[in-house]
Amino acid sequence: MDELESQRGGYYVEPPELLARNLGAGVRLFVAAQLFFFGAFLFAYFYLRELNASNMWHPPAVKAPVGQGAAILACIAVSAAVYWLSILALRRRGEAAWRLGAGITLLLALAALGIQCYEWATLDFGPGGGGFASVFIAWTGFYAAVGLLGGIYWIETTLATSVRHRGRKPGPVVAAAEAPGGASGARAVLVPSAEAAGVNWYFLALVEVVTFVLLYIVT
Amino acid sequence: MSAIPASAIPATPGPLWRRIGLFNPLTGIVLGIGGYFAGALGVGAAISSGIDAQITTDQNDIAFILGLLFGVAGFLIGMGFANYPLSRLLGREPSLREKEQQGLWRYFTLCTDHKVVGIQYLWGVLLFFLVAGLNAMLIRTQLLQPTEHFVSADRYITLVGLHGTMMMMMTSALIIGPFGNYFVPIMIGAKRMAFPRIEALSFWLVPAAEVVLLAAVGVRGFPSGWTGYASLSDQAKLGMDCYLISFALIGVSLMLVGINMLATTLTMRAPGMSWGRLPIFVWAVISTAILQVLAAPVLVVAMALVLMDRAVGTSFFLPGVGGSPFLYENLFWVFGHPEVYILALPGFGLALEVISVFARKPIWGYKLSVAGLLGVSFLSFFVWQHHLFVSGINPGLRPFYMLTTELISIPTAFVFLNAMGTLWKARIRYTVPMLFALALFFNFFIGGASGVFLSDVPSDVTTHGSFFVMAHFHYTIMGGLVFAFFAGLYYWFPKMFGIYLNEKLGKLQFWIFFIFFNLTFFPLFAVGFLGQPRRVSAYAPNLQTLNDFVSASAYVLGFSFLIFVINVLYSCFYKRQPAEENPWRSRSLEWQLPTPIPVENFEQVPVITAAPYGYGTPDAPAVANLKPTPADLAAAVK
Numbered sequence: 102m103d104e105l106e107s108q109r110g111g112y113y114v115e116p117p118e119l120l121a122r123n124l125g126a127g128v129r130l131f132v133a134a135q136l137f138f139f140g141a142f143l144f145a146y147f148y149l150r151e152l153n154a155s156n157m158w159h160p161p162a163v164k165a166p167v168g169q170g171a172a173i174l175a176c177i178a179v180s181a182a183v184y185w186l187s188i189l190a191l192r193r194r195g196e197a198a199w200r201l202g203a204g205i206t207l208l209l210a211l212a213a214l215g216i217q218c219y220e221w222a223t224l225d226f227g228p229g230g231g232g233f234a235s236v237f238i239a240w241t242g243f244y245a246a247v248g249l250l251g252g253i254y255w256i257e258t259t260l261a262t263s264v265r266h267r268g269r270k271p272g273p274v275v276a277a278a279e280a281p282g283g284a285s286g287a288r289a290v291l292v293p294s295a296e297a298a299g300v301n302w303y304f305l306a307l308v309e310v311v312t313f314v315l316l317y318i319v320t
Numbered sequence: 321m322s323a324i325p326a327s328a329i330p331a332t333p334g335p336l337w338r339r340i341g342l343f344n345p346l347t348g349i350v351l352g353i354g355g356y357f358a359g360a361l362g363v364g365a366a367i368s369s370g371i372d373a374q375i376t377t378d379q380n381d382i383a384f385i386l387g388l389l390f391g392v393a394g395f396l397i398g399m400g401f402a403n404y405p406l407s408r409l410l411g412r413e414p415s416l417r418e419k420e421q422q423g424l425w426r427y428f429t430l431c432t433d434h435k436v437v438g439i440q441y442l443w444g445v446l447l448f449f450l451v452a453g454l455n456a457m458l459i460r461t462q463l464l465q466p467t468e469h470f471v472s473a474d475r476y477i478t479l480v481g482l483h484g485t486m487m488m489m490m491t492s493a494l495i496i497g498p499f500g501n502y503f504v505p506i507m508i509g510a511k512r513m514a515f516p517r518i519e520a521l522s523f524w525l526v527p528a529a530e531v532v533l534l535a536a537v538g539v540r541g542f543p544s545g546w547t548g549y550a551s552l553s554d555q556a557k558l559g560m561d562c563y564l565i566s567f568a569l570i571g572v573s574l575m576l577v578g579i580n581m582l583a584t585t586l587t588m589r590a591p592g593m594s595w596g597r598l599p600i601f602v603w604a605v606i607s608t609a610i611l612q613v614l615a616a617p618v619l620v621v622a623m624a625l626v627l628m629d630r631a632v633g634t635s636f637f638l639p640g641v642g643g644s645p646f647l648y649e650n651l652f653w654v655f656g657h658p659e660v661y662i663l664a665l666p667g668f669g670l671a672l673e674v675i676s677v678f679a680r681k682p683i684w685g686y687k688l689s690v691a692g693l694l695g696v697s698f699l700s701f702f703v704w705q706h707h708l709f710v711s712g713i714n715p716g717l718r719p720f721y722m723l724t725t726e727l728i729s730i731p732t733a734f735v736f737l738n739a740m741g742t743l744w745k746a747r748i749r750y751t752v753p754m755l756f757a758l759a760l761f762f763n764f765f766i767g768g769a770s771g772v773f774l775s776d777v778p779s780d781v782t783t784h785g786s787f788f789v790m791a792h793f794h795y796t797i798m799g800g801l802v803f804a805f806f807a808g809l810y811y812w813f814p815k816m817f818g819i820y821l822n823e824k825l826g827k828l829q830f831w832i833f834f835i836f837f838n839l840t841f842f843p844l845f846a847v848g849f850l851g852q853p854r855r856v857s858a859y860a861p862n863l864q865t866l867n868d869f870v871s872a873s874a875y876v877l878g879f880s881f882l883i884f885v886i887n888v889l890y891s892c893f894y895k896r897q898p899a900e901e902n903p904w905r906s907r908s909l910e911w912q913l914p915t916p917i918p919v920e921n922f923e924q925v926p927v928i929t930a931a932p933y934g935y936g937t938p939d940a941p942a943v944a945n946l947k948p949t950p951a952d953l954a955a956a957v958k
Contacts, residue, residue: 122587123514130579130613138617141651145625145636148647157635157642228634232642235634239625254409261411 121293128297132304135248139308142240146315149232159233162226169220170317173213174309177249180209181306184256188299191292196263199295203260206302210253217245237316244312248305255298263291343400345428352528355394360387379558381631384539388565392528400430401521430524432516433919438502439816440523442809445490445497448530450881452486455479457878460871466861476857478541478559485533485546485563489570491801492659493526495666496577499808500605502816504581506910507599509590509928509944511920514583522576529569536562545855547656550637550648554629561630564623571619571655574662578612581605590944591956592928599908599932600676600683603690604669607697608662614701615658622651649711653704661700663797664764665693667804668735671757674807675742677906678754682933684741685734692734699728709777710784718777725775732768736761751904752826756807759834763799767792770845788848794841806830806884814899818915822895825887833880839873907932907943922946927956 150158187202221241228238364383371382396402407413426436427443462469462476469476501523505513513519536542536559544553544560548567553560585598585606598606626648628634635641637648676683683689705713705721739761748754770792773779783789806829813821847866852859859867891897902911909932913921927948934940945952 119587123583126583126586127515127579130582134575134579134613134617137614138621141618141621141654144651144654145621145647148650149636149642149644152644152646154639154642154644157640228628228632229641232635235628235636235643238632239628239634239636243621243624254405258405258408258411261409263411265411 117290117293120290124293124297125300128300132301135304135308138247139240139244139311142236142243143311143315146236146240149236152232154232157231160231163230163234164225165237165317166220166224167317169216169223170313172216173220174313176209176213176216177306177309180206180213181303183209184299184302188296191295196267196291200260200263200267203256203263203295207253207256207260210249210256214245214249214253217241217249240312240316244305244308248308252298252302252305255301259291259294259298262294341400343398343403343430345399348395348398351398352391352395355397356387356391358387358394359390360384363390381558381561381627384558385561385565385627385631388532388535388561392532392565392569395528396521396524399524401517401524404517430517430520432512432520434501434505434513434516434519435816435917435919437519437523438498438500441493441497441501441526442816444523444527445494448486448490449494451530451534452483452490453878453881455483455486457875459483460874462857463859463867464871466859466864466867469857473857474541474543477543477545477855478536480855481542481545481563482533482536485567486530487797488546488659488663489526489529489533489567491663491797492570492574493577494663494801494805495670495808496581496605496608497523497526499601499670499812500577500581500666503812503910504602504605505584505588506913506917506921507602507908508585508588509593509909509922509926510584510588511922512588513580514588515580518576519580522573522580525569525573525576529566529573532562532569533566534562536560547652548623548626548648549652550626550629550645551639551643553626553648554637561627564627564630568620568623568627571616571623574612574616575620578609578616581609582613585609590922590926590928591953592944594928596687597928597931599673600686600689600693601666601669601673604665604667604672604693607693608665610697611658611662611665611700615655615662618651619655619659622648622655625651646708646711646713649708650704653707654701656707657704658697658700660793660797661696663801665696667760667801668693670804670808671760672735672739672742673908674753674757674811675739676933676935677811677904677908678749678751678757679743679746680749680935681742681746682931682935683738684744685738686931686933688734689738692731692738695731695734696728699724699731703728706775706780709780722775722777726772729768729772736765751810752821752823752830753807753811753904755827755830755834756803756810759830760800760803760807763795763803763837766842767795767797767799770795783848785853786848787844787852787854790854791841791844791848794844799837799841803834806833811904812910814903815910815915815917817892818899819891819895820897820899820903821891822887825883825890829880829883829887832876832883836873836877836880840870840877843870907934907940909944912944912946924948925953927952 152158183202184206187199187206190198190202221238224238226234228235360383364380364386367386368380368382426433427440431437431440458471458479459476462471462479471479501513501519505511539558539562542548542553542556542559542563544556544563548560548563553564585602589598625634625636629636629638629643635643637643637645639645672683672689702724703721705717706725709718709721743758770788773783774789774792810821810826813819843866847863847870850860850863850866852863852867899915901913901915904911909926909928910917924947927945928943929945930941930943932943934943948956
């Protein structure tokens, strides 16, 4: 028991399981918050669509670029799949495989971001082009700014920590928290961080699927 | 985040220059001001230079909004909040420098001790409560005369908006901010919050938001009141941007607090702290945090969409271009109604906590209380349309929302009944905290009963937008929450600061506050029935007597806060009567600790052995074993 181990010697050391629990709970709560955040855009979409005020919900000239939308979706969906595989690899084979997968995930995410920026720059409608145009620009904008950038940051920091500490011996934190026969402390810290980043990323991929369907296909 | 051993924390503080360091409030202010000019005059001006809609009017929303956002970012960077994210980008371990700070200075900087954050919140909310309260005095002064006024109508509506917005923003954190942050980890037997840096950030967003809001005074104010309705907000002057950004920042802060509180209570309870042994105040915080996590993001979106309408030219709320003002009303109130329960629920929990201690009885119907708190939390998402009864919603929806709004009184009544059951045949000690807690139930009963009139569509049609509504929410929010705040402050002051607040001055404050609170707001029900609309300073001359009576009562009500200030100054700086470690003989875990509470709260992980409500039972087991042996711990963890 790590808690028992921590009582010996009279000083308190937080077991890595505590970090795992905190991150696990925290990311799920963050996903719940994001659900309502993007849910508000969903509400705006359907509300304005139903009202179709002044017949200006979706003027015919306003066309979302399906090809670019599909490319963004493909990048994010593949990145989510790659990251999921890299988490499996982390549990079975170690950090090196995970680092490769996380790196590919980051590259795909950055590609998605780049395509999104290109899409905005080449849109043939503006934010004032009706209700749909407003929702399109706001939704994709906040998805990129809040979702993509936040998710990229999370994965990058976890990757950077793993890269910086690769090959190092466990320090005193790890030694005190080591459970008999268990994983090294550094890995015990990495695994929950990586998994939490993954939960967030999978959710964002789901949001992108909904985004693509509503903004590029249905309308 | 990493597991940091206690041995890594320096035993002695570093040198003064390093403790003050580069990242402190002064740096924050400098970078904040610099950030504003960089954003407004640099980035904002460059972006908006090619946009006709911005440069051909007398206001440049893009530049102003970017200026405010850069200013807030600069402030937070100056406080040191960027250090951890940037070091993590490079894969570095986080610095422990914030743990070196000691003494008074830590209360003015980024500190990850939840007790320091609690005290920061306490003085922060009190300061803004004071400012918003002074606004209220100005409002009541304006209403002394029906037609002749000392400020213009534009200025008046800005005053009303500032008062309402500051009060709503401040009261969102009035209980959870100081008392939730300070005591929840201790009450559950934890050494810290789950995410200490996020906790610190959630506090420092509040003064940033308040400064941004007050800046509206310098840019012609805002005409929308605290609700910010579109499409008025789309067209208003620059001050509207201040409102939108400040409220969005508060939304972010609320969300962060909610995530932190929930994660902490889910993951960091001490061994033996089962759900059935949680203090009722912690349950109240949990039910509030659920609302904060889910409702606050919707507020952020609503504010962001208005900002986009104003700056980017979208048309979310402009009917002629595909938008709808009702979209804003829906988004706002999907947040707005849970928001009022974010205000009310912690007060209920705190009052129940206090009542149990001073009635020397366990909480009657503990599980029913928990059900009531969670039931209010759940139902609060299904009532928001009662704010739109007269806004032209589908008439078919009105009966449903009337029903849900009336249904929410049932779980609220659970809380009331449990409080009354706790008091029944109890030997009550009428201390100052107890008086405030009892007054909460009296006031909230009146406020809640008046809510029934507003929940019914036929009567709401006649009272919507009148002073009746004002009286209702002042009774529920001020009469509930603010009274709960003072109950908590007088109750926990000895533990937080090690000294007593003067009992006589406290009782004097209470009676003046309670009597004149009722004299101020009860007549407003009549004023509302007689047709006086809210947010308008002109009214029918026949209502002047009532308004003058209310204003006079309000001045005396304001005076009661002066008595509180005198009490704090007298008790803290003159009398300084040291408090015992457990003056109220409370069984709650925080009262079993020494005063001041150590930095890490507990020397060892405690083992919780009983619920904290075993009053009146001579052989009630101790609430916790604060120095468990390994065997005790192993038995509890199994």
